[in-house]
Amino acid sequence: MKLETIPGGLSIAVVAAISFGTSGALVKPMLEAGWSPTAAVTARALTAGLVLLPFALFSLRGRWAALWLGRWRVLGMGIVGVACTQLAYFAALQTIPVSTALLIEFLAPLILVGFVWVTTKRMPRRAVLLGSALAVAGLVLVIGPGAIRAVDPVGVLFAFGAAIACAVFFVVAARPARGLPPIALAAFGLLVGGAALGLLGVTGLLPFTASFADLALLGAETPWWVPLLALALISTAIAYAAGITAAGVLGSRLASFVGLLEVIFASLFAWLLLGELITPLQLLGGLLILGGIAAVGEERVELAAESLLPDEPGQHPVEPHEPMNDGPAAASGEATAAASALIGRP
Template sequence: MGIGSKSTGLIAAAISFISFGTSGAFVKPLLDAGWSPTAAVTARALTAGLVLLPFVVVSLRGKWDLLLRARWPVLGMGLVGVAITQVFYFAAIQRIPVATALLVEFLAPIILVGFTWAVTRRTPAPVVLFGSALAVGGLVLVIGPGAIQAVDPIGLALAFGAAIGCSVYFVIAARPNEGLPPVALAGTGLLLAAPVLALVGATGLLPFTATFDDLPLLGTTTAWWVPLLVVAVIGTALAYASGITASGILGSRLASFIALLEVVSASLFAWLLLGQRLSPWQLVGGLLILAGIASVRAERQRPEPVAAPPVGVFCS
């Protein structure tokens, strides 16, 4: 890899984690204005999917049969990675701070370690156990009694639901992708999630409400579609596209480590836009969680499949 291409990859990775970090802080005003999580995820997925659609068409080069052959990763991306997980995440940030919800969701790899250990009865490598212990210790500091004065238990449960959903998506995404380009996986998954969630909302299984009045943002009043476009275009379409680019240049491992900075980005946006701050103990806990996840990821020896999430959680 040349210096120029690596620099391009690092820039793309930075754009990705900064872009992903905007989603929680910019969707919160919509949720506070009366949007239900289901409606917000539907609008986000539909808008971002339409933005990515031209790139999907170009990447497929007429090989539409790839979508059928890779139906399981596409279904996993759409139904689990987007629909289920993001609804849980958006519902969580209605009740608990954005950074707290994201840190809990980032525990998805640790959940997979525990699940694999329980099913296979094989003790993980020492570095994985060490990383898992760090992450659990960090979680105690993030959500413990001395960290946040009043953790909403429902919000915390929803964040854990998002983490479990993300774990399931990682398992599904690890299946062979039959040559489906990553941008096609992202775009079609988003476009699949939108009508499914709209149908769920229409049946009344989940609340589906949206308001179209002006709402407060950055100390002023703005139209409802402004934060929606930021979340959909920047926090989703641009984030996915730049993340995929970074993964292709840097490799999935290095890109995934850099993507851990999404928590930092999300925390900064939540502080600047929403006034949400982590306490000193929560900051220490967040660092322990990220260090633990990094240790678990560092243990992986085999390359990840192309269909696996290139960077970040991709479920936030």
């Protein structure tokens, strides 16, 4: 199976969802032991970035121009995709339940669909609308119907901020690479995001505490660095590298829908590692999410098949022109092109 094909991209996206899904079960013992969310996320991002750094340098092979051309992607990934997502999510948890915050954050795929709909004025295909409806229904069942309740509006705004930042993550990850390997984007993005969070913590703008005492994991006492390393290696390094790679193959929309599998795997790992039970409603919700992903994925395959058809008489392919920079101006042009690709032909 070639990784650059849709089946290969889906496989990588599932690996990313599984890896991201372990984070809750691994970080919970750290938070219960006295780690502040900012400290845990900072340690997680910096450790993962350092783990990926040798692989990133090897993949670049001295092509520093590619890193410079991709500097806006790196900054966007680090500041928005890593730091802002985590900050907004944890800020939301201060005033609203975890289930509600998760439900809102995982509306990121719908934000992408809605953004493209508004900016291109082209209604998505029925398969996308059906997939969106199934995915939302599945999310409600997996996270819990109690997530829909009257809550603090400030917390809701922060949760929507996390959802927007999550959507930006998929857009940045799906942008043309221009020689910047996915693992390099992941490594430097994590280092930038971790450094930004750490700076906010050490300056006192955010609570920043850590505990180096033994903590409980899998029913046994373990050193503090065991869950931290697992969190950094599995839930962060592998997760971000796989997620960025998958988005580059699948595009931001389909990758974001496959990312919804994270809530299913999070429930599974919470059951395996923390003893939290999985209900029949959660299983049904998982099936609905899979149905939503299948609907969106089917639409993507149809578009790919249509692109292989011969041109109509009189039509000639236009050679793409690759801009020489990777700045905000280039990003706006790519956003328009990506928007049209996301919607597909009506």
